[in-house]
Amino acid sequence: xxxxxxxxxxxxxxxxxxxxxxxxxxxLSSLPDDPSKAGYRxxxxxxxxxxxxxxxxxxxxxEEFLTGGVIxxxxxxxxxxxxxLADENGLEIFAAIDPLDPADRTRLASPPEELAxxxxxxxxxxSAFIAYAQYLALNLKPGYMALGMEVDLYEAxxxxxxxxxxxxxxxxxxxxxxxxxxxxxxxxxxxxxIQNLLSPPGQALSRWHLMLRFEPKVDILAVTTYPxxxxxxxxxxxxxxxxxxxxxxxxxxxxxxxxxxSGPGRDGINDxxxxxxxxxxRRVLWEARxxxxxxxxxxxxxxxxxxxxxxxxxxxxxxxxxxxxSPKPAWEVWAQEAxxxxxxxxxx
Numbered sequence: 001x002x003x004x005x006x007x008x009x010x011x012x013x014x015x016x017x018x019x020x021x022x023x024x025x026x027x028l029s030s031l032p033d034d035p036s037k038a039g040y041r042x043x044x045x046x047x048x049x050x051x052x053x054x055x056x057x058x059x060x061x062x063e064e065f066l067t068g069g070v071i072x073x074x075x076x077x078x079x080x081x082x083x084x085l086a087d088e089n090g091l092e093i094f095a096a097i098d099p100l101d102p103a104d105r106t107r108l109a110s111p112p113e114e115l116a117x118x119x120x121x122x123x124x125x126x127s128a129f130i131a132y133a134q135y136l137a138l139n140l141k142p143g144y145m146a147l148g149m150e151v152d153l154y155e156a157x158x159x160x161x162x163x164x165x166x167x168x169x170x171x172x173x174x175x176x177x178x179x180x181x182x183x184x185x186x187x188x189x190x191x192x193x194i195q196n197l198l199s200p201p202g203q204a205l206s207r208w209h210l211m212l213r214f215e216p217k218v219d220i221l222a223v224t225t226y227p228x229x230x231x232x233x234x235x236x237x238x239x240x241x242x243x244x245x246x247x248x249x250x251x252x253x254x255x256x257x258x259x260x261x262s263g264p265g266r267d268g269i270n271d272x273x274x275x276x277x278x279x280x281x282r283r284v285l286w287e288a289r290x291x292x293x294x295x296x297x298x299x300x301x302x303x304x305x306x307x308x309x310x311x312x313x314x315x316x317x318x319x320x321x322x323x324x325x326s327p328k329p330a331w332e333v334w335a336q337e338a339x340x341x342x343x344x345x346x347x348x
Contacts, residue, residue: 021342079136082140096188129172142180170217190223194208222256263317
């Protein structure tokens with residue numbers, strides 16, 4: 001038998017510089033640069049290239065999930081497409097049910113006429129909310145699900161109905177877990193509002209205690225945070241700003257959506273610069289590592305082209321990229337951090 005010829009070894013390569021693993025996941029929202037099917041697909045591609053999570057945030061299509069309602073082909077097709085895009089791109093889905101109007105947190109988002117003035121004590125609202133949560137749990141099998149976004153804003157506006165929302169949350173939590181036990185379920189709170197930093201000084205007390213209302217069924221303590229609404233510069237954010245979250249839950253903490261303006265706001269509200277946005281992102285990534293956060297999500301990868309009317313016009317410079325897709329300095333910071341390998345204990 002002929003002896004096998006040994007392959008010559010190549011020249012030695014220098015040892016690569018060790019890269020510190022990243023102990024938290026990163027995500028972007030599915031908000032597309034371009035409101036088209038191709039633009040929506042690209043949002044998933046971009047999230048996969050720059051993180052592990054895709055945030056899909058929307059209100060329930062109320063009429064379809066009312067008792068006797070019919071789920072539309074549009075909803076079915078969209079859900080199927082989102083699941084396919086997430087699977088193809090290796091993304092974990094963060095499904096956020098946001099039942100309240102983003103421009104007016106006192107009312108339901110896009111309700112049918114018969115629910116125009118309804119609250120969370122209305123049995124029709126409750127059954128539709130739970131049915132939609134079950135639908136998403138069954139069809140998306142999300143890694144994460146928020147049952148309500150920035151719920152403290154609703155308590156501030158409608159304290160008389162907040163108990164109804166809390167009880168609905170508990171029912172919906174159990175309904176989701178029955179279908180998808182692995183999904184981590186939680187509400188989200190607005191970091192600046194819950195401290196009453198958005199209110200004139202002395203007008204109201206902080207409402208941290210609301211976080212305790214959802215115990216013990218909070219798998220993650222998640223907040224949204226937009227400090228440029230409150231602080232003139234990132235340097236003005238207190239040193240222990242995010243440490244405060246540790247006082248209110250033993251669960252992991254996370255940032256469910258965040259942003260920092262990179263341009264002028266309206267009447268001095270939410271002003272910022274690209275340099276300040278970059279500084280804030282560096283700060284929050286450092287906080288995520290230091291506080292061992294579960295994940296961080298930046299709400300808009302690019303400046304939204306459609307937020308021209310108040311109050312959403314205040315978000316027009318919130319993206320990590322400009323409206324034309326060109327990168328801001330913060331985008332380079334995000335991409336560099338996302339390129340780090342995820343530490344083994346944070347992989348699901």
